[in-house]
Amino acid sequence: MKSSISAASVLVRAVRASPRTSLWHRCVPLPSCQTPRGIRTESRRTAQVATAPAPEQDLPPLSNPQLAFPCLDNVEQRTERLSRRSMSGPEPSYTTGKHETFHSDEPILLDWGGVLPSFDIAYETWGTLNADQSNAILLHTGLSASSHAHSTAANPKAGWWERFIGPGAPLDTDKYFVICTNVLGGCYGSTGPSSIDPVSQQPYATRFPILTMHDMVRAQFRLLDSLNIRKLYASVGCSMGGMQSLAAGILENDRVGRVASVSGCARSHPYSIAMRHTQRQVLMSDPAWAQTRGNYYNTVPPHQGMKLARQIATVTYRSGPEWEKRFGRQRADSSKPPALCPDFLIETYLDHAGEKWCLEYDANSLLYVSKAMDLFDLGKQTQEATAKRRQDNAGRLQGIMSQQKPNDVCSLALPEEPYEETESSADIMASETPSSAHLKSADNDLVRGMAPLRDTPTLVLGVASDILFPAFQQREIAETLRKVGNRSVTHIELGEDKSMFGHDTFLLDLEGVGGEIRRFLG
């Protein structure tokens, strides 16, 4: 009689036969690998619902039933489906439909020394550019959004900000010419890790260079040059776009008439970095990513890692109180016993959010763009260090193909001594620690860094229920700008009475967010 554990032992013995085999990296191709014999997988039985349950004579008399894992069966089925697909044709291109493309044959030097020999920026526009090119608004997107902010003749599908753009809408296309781009590093038509490196003729994958918010903005201004737009009426963005909107106002101050930054920040907060870190780690741990180190373009993409990362992200997009109201403690099917797979309604919601997205966006784009968000810091020191690096690397534009310098190698390893937790809180609780002194100098550094915005009218909008870009980060922007001497700062904070949608408020609240933008644009 073979029990489940004996089956597992078979697996172990097979591993032992090849001592260098790593289970994480290679699973021994035994039949036992997929389903240990003797374990009932209820979901498979459910699939053959017409037939009687399989007899289980070879099972020992167990006191409790084996749990079923339909959520894992589902992952396996998708992997199998994708594996068949990759046998019969090319990878899907990640696109949200027809858009314009700006192609630059001039190389671009990135803030961390990387070079793109040429690049594309996907964009869409709404409204009409006036004769003196003075009515253009550049709209910056969140992490995973495309240029398709609003439907167009070429692509009638509703955009991600459909109600916020149009005749009479907050971004009024009767008055303004609205431009939205897909970011550099993204996968919806702009050059990113899934694009073909013109030098190697292969996808960049993880040879794509580290990039920054400022690099994305720099590429956007190349597009504006090509459209003969010297000065923007306004730079507008939410979430990651709210970072870029500020960055544009500083990087190209004389070309930006006003800045609107919604649910953004002036520098990434460690909590936001932490949340993005877990997403990246989870994604990179998907064997489809880990085994190829991100070179998955000709094989099955890391769909489960993407699904997991999106679920974690979704937790940060909404707020607890809203979920309390919408889902409470309702289970998906309260007539069934609880399960370790999704069970409560909130779990099926997260599962579905991950499911919808896991093949819609390129995994490497997520990694690079999310990293760029972590690196965001408008402080003066960071700006100066970047300027120096750019100067040092300027020669690379002339010699793209030349030998790489040793310090270009991105090999940051953890310190030899692991991070040590302090046992007691006493040290940290003491009022004036070195770190809090450091904080104050960081404040001054930010004031110096944001000084170029002194004369730029700026709207800063935050949402009290946002846990990803908490309201204190927008307060920081507004206070810093006031310290800089800016007398045209409008700071709005939507309280929990106004919105309990957390970070996603900018996608939902036409009046609270859209209304303020409309008033600000004048």
Added chain:
Amino acid sequence: MKSSISAASVLVRAVRASPRTSLWHRCVPLPSCQTPRGIRTESRRTAQVATAPAPEQDLPPLSNPQLAFPCLDNVEQRTERLSRRSMSGPEPSYTTGKHETFHSDEPILLDWGGVLPSFDIAYETWGTLNADQSNAILLHTGLSASSHAHSTAANPKAGWWERFIGPGAPLDTDKYFVICTNVLGGCYGSTGPSSIDPVSQQPYATRFPILTMHDMVRAQFRLLDSLNIRKLYASVGCSMGGMQSLAAGILENDRVGRVASVSGCARSHPYSIAMRHTQRQVLMSDPAWAQTRGNYYNTVPPHQGMKLARQIATVTYRSGPEWEKRFGRQRADSSKPPALCPDFLIETYLDHAGEKWCLEYDANSLLYVSKAMDLFDLGKQTQEATAKRRQDNAGRLQGIMSQQKPNDVCSLALPEEPYEETESSADIMASETPSSAHLKSADNDLVRGMAPLRDTPTLVLGVASDILFPAFQQREIAETLRKVGNRSVTHIELGEDKSMFGHDTFLLDLEGVGGEIRRFLG
């Protein structure tokens, strides 16, 4: 000349040769599986630091260097180490040292119908039980803590609440006899999924039955019976222990003199369920877990899944402001270019937290205990439904080995129709939706459910910076108890001026938390 992508294509072609092969489940054992040829892995080169960099004549002239992934190299190395270990001896037992064990030969019926034919409860005690057995305090632990709350003669290692227990400490061992148990379902000596099922003589694994907070409390009272303690002076607990402390006061009301519940709740909130859901999903997606459906006991444990889950958990344990102060935006080594592996100090902190823990706790215990937290609800309806189920299943105690009923099969699948997001927020924002009416009835339900605590002096303590068990949940407990008619409710909320340690405050703040408990115990 072989490029990285050609190597990946080799892998794909091999997969194509066997169409049913799932990459997620089996990686084809080619040399290319571990490191696609043509890709420079900088970390490996770092390992052979004395030798010159390997020549790369077979590389095409690429414009940017391949990123290195020392964090993934590290995972592979651990898998290899563990794989060697499992060749030469038994799995480690998860223990924090010597403890007492209460063994029950009487079976226990669990709330969801499962049966344990016998079970162990690991426990430790401090102080002396007085003559009339009236000075016992039962201390409930958080999710992953063991019975080792304080050092003992048998195990001098500092416990997880070392400073809170002892002569003159908040749990004053000059006055009280303090008992701490490892929970049922845990892995530190109490019966859990890693224990041997006496029926099958194999580890329970995912045949372990779904359990609840109340089941854990029920098992604790069996231990108290064996110690001849009829009535507790007090039930005290923090975090998950704060849930159990309330549950004990309701389940065994006449046996509990007073209740202290710190950073706990009366029912799990969807945000907390969401955070635990992501941890479970990440853990179950580790191939070592997924391929065995939790039967990993004779092979390599899902160490990377555990590491990832712990990192996500750690994000919820502390608060943003504390991290701002402690880590800010410091990078681990600012002289190096940024990396997709841990890079900022906050990332190395999370990485280390996961690293320390990934082999210290049983993965299945995490799944079952975390699920039990989700299921926690002191509302009357849940109590009544549980009572009915227990009655229906009472016969099973007599016939443990008998045929399982079809509805015992834990096969909850997602609904056919996926969860649909509402496009507009208008519906939800409207003031009196069905769900908010539902919320009010839920409030009444909780008042009815907590009614047994009317005459039990209760301390409820919350921390404003806690994002896992937010302060509104402790307010809910206190308000509900007052509605019940309880006139001995002490509700303390530590503001951000008092603690910015979030959920972990109970482990750190001897005065803020310990002081209140001391005063409450009198």
